[in-house]
Amino acid sequence: MAESVRRLLGKPGAVDLRPYTKLLSAIEAEEDGLRELSDAELNEKAIELGNAELPYERGDLVLLCAVGREAARRTLDERPYDVQLLGVMALLDGHVAEMATGEGKTLSGALAAAGFALRGQRVHLLSVNDYLAKRDAEWMRPLYQLLGLTVGWINEDSTPDERREAYSQDITYAAVSELGFDVLRDRMVTDVADRVVPPPAVAIIDEADSVLVDEARVPLVLAGAAESAAADMEMADLVRTLKPRIDYEVDAEGRNVQLTDTGIDRVEKALGGVDLYAEDEESRLPEVNLALHAQVLLQRDVHYVVRDGELRIINESRGRIAMLQRWPDGLQAAVEAKEKVDVSETGEVLDSITVQSLILRYPTLAGMTGTAMAVAEQLREFYELEVAVVPSNKPDIREDRGTRLYATREEKEDALVAEVEKVHDTGRPVLIGTQDVAESEILAERLRKAGLECVVLNAKNDADEASIIAEAGTHGAITVSTQMAGRGTDIRLGGSDMSDRDRVVESGGLFVMGFGRYPSSRLDGQLRGRAGRQGDPGDSLFFVSMDDDLLVNNAPETTGYKAGDDGEITGQNWLAMVDHAQRVAEGQLLEVHRNTWRYNQLIDVQREVVLEHRELVLTGDEGDRHIRKDSPTRHTELTDELARALAAIGAGAGAGTGAGNDAEESSEEEGAEGEGPEATEEHEEQAREQVARAARLITLYHLDRGWTDHNAFLSELREGIHLRFLGRRDPLDEFNREAVPVFKGFLDEARTRAAETFGELQVRDGAIDVGAVGVKRPSMTWTYMVHDHPFSSPIETLAGKLKGNKSTG
Ligand SMILES: Nc1ncnc2c1ncn2[C@@H]1O[C@H](COP(=O)(O)OP(=O)(O)OP(=O)(O)O)[C@@H](O)[C@H]1O
Numbered sequence: 088m089a090e091s092v093r094r095l096l097g098k099p100g101a102v103d104l105r106p107y108t109k110l111l112s113a114i115e116a117e118e119d120g121l122r123e124l125s126d127a128e129l130n131e132k133a134i135e136l137g138n139a140e141l142p143y144e145r146g147d148l149v150l151l152c153a154v155g156r157e158a159a160r161r162t163l164d165e166r167p168y169d170v171q172l173l174g175v176m177a178l179l180d181g182h183v184a185e186m187a188t189g190e191g192k193t194l195s196g197a198l199a200a201a202g203f204a205l206r207g208q209r210v211h212l213l214s215v216n217d218y219l220a221k222r223d224a225e226w227m228r229p230l231y232q233l234l235g236l237t238v239g240w241i242n243e244d245s246t247p248d249e250r251r252e253a254y255s256q257d258i259t260y261a262a263v264s265e266l267g268f269d270v271l272r273d274r275m276v277t278d279v280a281d282r283v284v285p286p287p288a289v290a291i292i293d294e295a296d297s298v299l300v301d302e303a304r305v306p307l308v309l310a311g312a313a314e315s316a317a318a319d320m321e322m323a324d325l326v327r328t329l330k331p332r333i334d335y336e337v338d339a340e341g342r343n344v345q346l347t348d349t350g351i352d353r354v355e356k357a358l359g360g361v362d363l364y365a366e367d368e369e370s371r372l373p374e375v376n377l378a379l380h381a382q383v384l385l386q387r388d389v390h391y392v393v394r395d396g397e398l399r400i401i402n403e404s405r406g407r408i409a410m411l412q413r414w415p416d417g418l419q420a421a422v423e424a425k426e427k428v429d430v431s432e433t434g435e436v437l438d439s440i441t442v443q444s445l446i447l448r449y450p451t452l453a454g455m456t457g458t459a460m461a462v463a464e465q466l467r468e469f470y471e472l473e474v475a476v477v478p479s480n481k482p483d484i485r486e487d488r489g490t491r492l493y494a495t496r497e498e499k500e501d502a503l504v505a506e507v508e509k510v511h512d513t514g515r516p517v518l519i520g521t522q523d524v525a526e527s528e529i530l531a532e533r534l535r536k537a538g539l540e541c542v543v544l545n546a547k548n549d550a551d552e553a554s555i556i557a558e559a560g561t562h563g564a565i566t567v568s569t570q571m572a573g574r575g576t577d578i579r580l581g582g583s584d585m586s587d588r589d590r591v592v593e594s595g596g597l598f599v600m601g602f603g604r605y606p607s608s609r610l611d612g613q614l615r616g617r618a619g620r621q622g623d624p625g626d627s628l629f630f631v632s633m634d635d636d637l638l639v640n641n642a643p644e645t646t647g648y649k650a651g652d653d654g655e656i657t658g659q660n661w662l663a664m665v666d667h668a669q670r671v672a673e674g675q676l677l678e679v680h681r682n683t684w685r686y687n688q689l690i691d692v693q694r695e696v697v698l699e700h701r702e703l704v705l706t707g708d709e710g711d712r713h714i715r716k717d718s719p720t721r722h723t724e725l726t727d728e729l730a731r732a733l734a735a736i737g738a739g740a741g742a743g744t745g746a747g748n749d750a751e752e753s754s755e756e757e758g759a760e761g762e763g764p765e766a767t768e769e770h771e772e773q774a775r776e777q778v779a780r781a782a783r784l785i786t787l788y789h790l791d792r793g794w795t796d797h798n799a800f801l802s803e804l805r806e807g808i809h810l811r812f813l814g815r816r817d818p819l820d821e822f823n824r825e826a827v828p829v830f831k832g833f834l835d836e837a838r839t840r841a842a843e844t845f846g847e848l849q850v851r852d853g854a855i856d857v858g859a860v861g862v863k864r865p866s867m868t869w870t871y872m873v874h875d876h877p878f879s880s881p882i883e884t885l886a887g888k889l890k891g892n893k894s895t896g
Contacts, residue, residue, distance in 0.1 A: 101185075101460065102475035107176040110149050111169050117153035126233055129157060133234040136205040142180055143202065151205070152176070154234070155198040162229035163194070168480045171195045175202065177475035178453040183295045183466055185459040185476045187483065188613075189577055189620040192455045196291050197227040197258075199453065204236050204257040208451070209288045212260045215297060217242040223293075224260035231258060241265050250283040263298055267307035267445045271438050274698060275309070277787050277864070279706055287449040295454025296609055299470060300462045303443040304683045311437050311864075322378040323424035325357050335379060344383045346375070373417070373806065381421035388525040392546055396428050401524065401546045401569075408546045417806075436802075437795050443469060443684065444691050457616050458609040465677060469684065485596075485619025488628040490604065492661055498654025499632035500530070503602055504537050506628070507565060511539060515594045516564040518578070520614040521602045522636075524569060530602060531567045541565035557583035559617075562591050570610055578617050596624035603635050604665060606672040631665050641668035641675075685819055690801055693830050697794050700834055701787065710786030710841065711779040717842040722778065728850045730766035730774035736853040737770065781855050785844050788862040789837040797833060801826055 121129065132154050139147040152172045160166040167175075171191050174184040178199035186192050200210040214220040224240035231238045239253030241261040250269060253259050261269075266284070273282045292298050329335055334350030337343070346354065354375055355361055363372050387393065391400045392408070398419070399408045414422065423430050446452065452470060459466065459474040466472040493499040503519070510517050521527040524545045531543045544555045544566060559566040561582040580596055581588030591597075597618040605611050611629065618625025631638070633645045633656070642664050648656045703709040715722045766774070804825055847860040 101463070102177060102180075102182050102473045104173055104177070104475060104477070107173045110145065110152070110176070111172065113149045114152045114156065114172060117149065118157065121153055121157040124157075126161070129154060129161075130233060130235045133158070133201075133205055136202075137207060139206055141203075141206050141208070143206075148176060148179070151179075151202050152198070155201060155230075158230055158233045159194060159198070162233050163226075165191070165194060167191070167194055167198065170477050170480050172198075173475075174455065174477045175199045177477065178291060178455065179203070180475075181451055181453050182473050182475040183299075183454040183456065183459045185474055186455055186457065187479045187620075188457050188616040190477070190479055192293065193223050193226065196293060196455055197223075197230060200258045200289075200291055201231060201234050201236055203289045203451070204231075205234065209285060210258045211266065211287070211290045211449075212258060213263045213266060213290055213292045213298065213446075214260060215294050216262050217265070219293070220260040220262050220265075224258075241269075247281070247283055254284055263292075263302070263442060263445070264307055267440055267442065268309065270445060270448075271307060271309035271440060274438060274701070275791060275864070276705070277784055289451040289453070290446060290449040292446065292452070292454035293456070295456040295466075295472075296459050296462050297456070298442060299446065299454065299472075300465050300680070303469065304441055304680060304687075306439040306441050307445065308439040309437045311435055320424050320427075322374055323382070323421065325354065326375070326378040326382045327425075328357075329353065329379070329382075331383070335383065337383060344379050346379065377417045377421040378424070381418060381425045385418075385422055385425075386525075387426070388528075389523040391422065392524060393426055393428060394547070398423060398426060398428060399546070435795060436798060437791070438694075438798065441683075441687055444687060446470070458612045461607070461609045461612065461673075465680065469680075479622070481622025483619050484622060485615070485625040485627060487615060488626060490629040490631055490662060490665055492656045492665060493630065493632040494648065494650040494654045494656060496632045496634050498650075499602075499630045499635075500533060502653065502655065503530075503600060503630045504534060504539070506600065506630075507534060507539055508537065510598045511563065511565060513594050514562050514590070515596070515598050516560050516562065516580075516591060517566070517598045517600060518559055518614075518617055519565070519567045519600045519602055521567060521569055522605070526602065527567050527569050534565065534567065539565055541567050544568040560591060560597055562587050562594070570605065570614070578620065580620075580623055592624060595626065597626075599625065599627045601627070601629035604629050604631055604637055604669055606637060606669065607676070608669055608673070611669075637672060638665065638668050641671040643667075682819075686805060686822060689823055689826060690798075693797070693826070693833070694794070696830075697790060697833065701790050704783055704786045704790065708779060708783075711782040713786070713838050714782045714842055714845050717838065718846060721846050725845075725848060725850065725855070726771070726774045726778045727766075729777060729853070729855060730770045732850050732853045733770040733773055734764045734766040737764070777855060781848060781857050782841070782845060784857045785860075785862050786837070786841040788857075788864075789840045789844065793833060793837045793840075797830065800829065 121132070124132070132150065136143075136147060136151055136154075139151075143151060152167075152175060155175065156167045156172065168191070170186070171194055174186050174190075174192070174195035175198040177184040178195065179202045184192075184195065186195065196212060200212055203210045212220075212223070214223060221240045221242060224238050228238050236258060237256040238258045238260070239256035241250055241253045241259065243262075243265060245253065245265075253261070254269075269284045273284050276282050329346075329350055331337070333347065334353055335344050335346050338345070351363060355363055358371070361368050361371060363375065385391065389401070391398050393399070394408075400414070401408060420430055447470065452472060454472065460476060463474045466474060491502060493502060507517050507519070519530065519541075521530055524547060527543055527545045531541050534541050542555055542559075542564070544552060546569065548555075555566065555568075556578055558564060560578045560580045578597060579585050579588075580591040599614055599618040601611060601614055605614075615627040618627055633639075633648070638645055644664075648658065648661055650656050700709070805822060844860050844862065848855050848857070849859065851859075
């Protein structure tokens with residue numbers, strides 16, 4: 088009892104769960120009564136909640152949880168555990184619920200969604216991929232139905248109508264990226280009826296840490312009108328000949344690379360004696376830098392794989408191929424040149440939105456994940472979200488054996504192989520987490536040489552993920568994986584059908600080993616969490632060596648230790664240093680996140696101004712009003728001309744019925760010149776409508792065109808601004824100094840251009856065609872995500888450096 092009470096109280100620093108736990112007995116007390124009700128009566132109880140206040144008061148919360156529990160029991164045959172209801176209550180209060188692997192987050196998320204939806208709020212349940220969006224929506228559908236709620240889901244291949252339909256349901260499941268693409272496309276519509284996404288209300292985010300922190304900076308992009316960036320093969324070939332430490336230096340964190348003076352000389356010579364720093368060579372230096380970044384910092388089988396003649400980026404926090412992702416254009420082309428693969432189509436960026444900005448549109452946010460506490464600070468800083476640590480249903484009996492530190496990589500490898508052999512001899516399944524694709528393959532080879540058969544799971548065979556993971560808990564299985572095994576996959580002891588469960592439990596359950604610690608404690612935690620699921624037995628153990636990147640890049644000192652015969656370093660200080668190095672790595676990522684966020688904030692403010700104005704034009708008569716004011720004469724002329732032309736057509740149609748009347752036909756011809764039949768009020772009204780529509784389309788066109796150009800200007804400004812560091816100025820100040828005044832004239836400029844274009848309109852065949860004056864939308868658009876490269880962009884690195892200089896100087 089004491090243990091269960093202690094577990095229910097929650098962790099210090101997190102949301103206090105006590106107010107929720109106090110309600111559990113009241114919820115349970117409702118149970119018998121609710122079981123007696125018919126489905127229709129239960130539904131009526133749910134509908135009663137429609138009048139409740141949000142956030143729910145005690146009594147309503149009890150009713151919601153009790154009704155939800157009974158509905159889940161009837162429809163899914165799963166009676167939500169107390170801890171799942173704590174999760175529901177935390178979500179309803181707008182927190183991030185930390186719930187361990189396999190604890191049933193899907194059901195908690197669904198009951199919370201129902202809570203919001205019953206109160207009339209539209210809920211978006213955001214998953215990390217299409218598969219989960221569809222699976223979870225279909226899985227939870229009967230539950231929602233019983234509560235009188237509707238549910239829909241969206242996938243990459245959903246049509247606009249299907250999307251609109253899905254978003255019109257009470258609850259919609261979608262991958263974050265699909266939602267973002269819809270929002271971007273909606274911003275470009277010229278007719279309100281074409282929009283698919285309703286105004287944002289509530290978002291519940293699955294794998295919240297991954298989405299809100301790891302992917303926060305990823306811009307989702309809408310592009311149109313194809314054009315390909317030329318791959319610079321010459322540059323790729325040139326940087327390939329440069330030598331490390333002589334021609335270029337990589338900084339201590341492995342995040343940036345810079346030419347040395349020797350390197351600059353060599354490049355300048357190879358380019359025919361140019362001066363890279365001369366003003367008229369301004370574009371050369373970034374080109375060299377991009378090629379060098381691509382060559383030195385982005386490694387095949389670590390950051391990307393080449394599959395079917397195409398680059399496929401690996402998502403660092405998930406270890407999977409990142410679908411639909413590309414690096415920023417110049418870098419993408421540089422890596423494609425390096426690998427000599429075809430240059431992929433880019434197109435012009437029409438608009439983009441970062442995941443963070445997308446999510447922050449929602450007035451109410453909540454999320455769930457297995458690992459949230461480690462990013463509690465970021466969740467608070469960027470989203471004002473607090474973490475509620477929900478205890479597990481059954482006590483966690485996994486044994487976490489900490490970290491073993493070795494002097495060299497070989498010794499670390501020997502130790503791991505020996506440990507795998509020992510554990511494998513007892514029949515226990517072993518899962519080994521590696522840092523990247525290349526490492527997983529090398530290690531697997533090594534294990535096989537030692538006679539230990541194993542299965543590899545990495546970004547190269549991620550299609551087999553489900554089947555590999557399903558069997559990773561089988562007696563005697565050895566699975567080597569990248570971070571992929573860290574999330575969203577259930578490793579059942581005794582194989583997928585759990586037929587051999589008793590034997591595997593008996594032997595001690597799954598043993599998870601980490602070959603190196605990850606750059607974030609959350610990734611370690613996710614790997615560890617694969618063992619000890621729902622009270623299962625299991626172990627975890629990490630192997631680290633002094634020459635691991637994590638230590639080389641982030642530890643203050645990696646010499647002066649004493650190692651045993653097997654290379655193991657046991658001093659507590661040294662082990663503490665590993666944790667320290669991980670915190671340094673986490674801190675750096677946070678800095679990069681903050682930095683990007685600061686830039687995006689300004690861009691978001693400007694975009695908001697454009698969007699607000701765009702909305703007035705789209706839904707009202709703002710465009711027409713402005714043009715009438717700016718070009719009153721032309722506006723009146725065009726309207727009159729069109730009204731007469733409409734009248735002429737009307738007269739023409741009448742004449743047609745009066746068969747072969749020459750006089751009338753000639754007067755019709757004259758009508759086109761303006762001498763025809765009088766326009767009636769109806770014609771005038773039609774003409775006014777058509778002119779207003781044209782004014783709207785033209786204004787929208789110039790707003791969108793202007794934004795696309797401004798966006799390109801901002802990206803270029805941001806990428807190029809590091810040159811200003813030569814003047815030792817703060818790049819963010821510089822960015823704002825340039826970006827703010829340029830934007831000042833934005834709306835006026837769009838208005839002027841709209842009036843100009845309007846002036847060119849002609850009446851033809853009783854209509855005005857805006858296409859004839861160049862107002863055309865891109866014939867095709869497509870969407871992708873810009874993959875955040877693992878190093879900071881030069882500007883961010885320099886920003887960090889300048890900050891360092893400032894604080895020391
Ligand atoms: N109250 C319950 N009673 C019985 N089974 C449950 C209950 N809640 C969830 N489950 C089962 O537990 C399993 C794990 O659920 P779910 O996939 O939602 O976990 P999760 O927390 O999302 O895990 P992961 O972190 O791996 O994604 C599912 O098979 C589900 O059917």
